[in-house]
Amino acid sequence: MRAMFIAIFILACCAAVLHAGCCPRTFTYCGSTLNVARLGSECGIELDPQTLYSCHSSEQPTVVKKCANGCIDGLAGQNDYCKE
Numbered sequence: 001m002r003a004m005f006i007a008i009f010i011l012a013c014c015a016a017v018l019h020a021g022c023c024p025r026t027f028t029y030c031g032s033t034l035n036v037a038r039l040g041s042e043c044g045i046e047l048d049p050q051t052l053y054s055c056h057s058s059e060q061p062t063v064v065k066k067c068a069n070g071c072i073d074g075l076a077g078q079n080d081y082c083k084e
Contacts, residue, residue, distance in 0.1 A: 021056075021057070021058035021059040021060055022034075022043035022045070022059075022060055022061065023055030023056055023057055023058065023059050023060070023061055024037070024055070024057070025055065025057055026055060026057050027055055027078075027079050027080070028053065028054055028064060028079040028080055029053050029055055029061065029079075029080050030050075030051070030052060030053070030067070030071035030072070030073060030080040031047035031048045031050065031051045031052075031053060031071065032049035032050070032071060033071075033073050033080055034047050034053065034055075034061060035047055035049060043060070045060065045061075047061065048066070049071065050066065050067050050070060050071050051063055051064075051065070051066050051067065051071065052065050052067055052071055052080060052081065052082055065082065067082035067083065068082070069082065069083040069084065070082070070083040071083070
């Protein structure tokens with residue numbers, strides 16, 4: 001019984017760590033960029049490809065705004081942005 005309790009406790013702790021945050025780095029990303037990196041599916045969240053998200057390392061992405069005219073990948077080392 002004690003071993004089962006310990007196993008459940010370890011699994012619960014690991015799950016909390018794995019879902020603690022999905023952002024790789026601190027940037028602004030299009031949902032489509034995060035989806036290509038499979039971050040949304042791995043974290044159990046659905047990301048809209050035409051929405052701009054704020055990411056801070058090891059946190060969940062938060063919505064900045066919906067991009068009415070599309071979301072543009074800012075390329076490596078740059079923030080993504082909404083097309084004007």
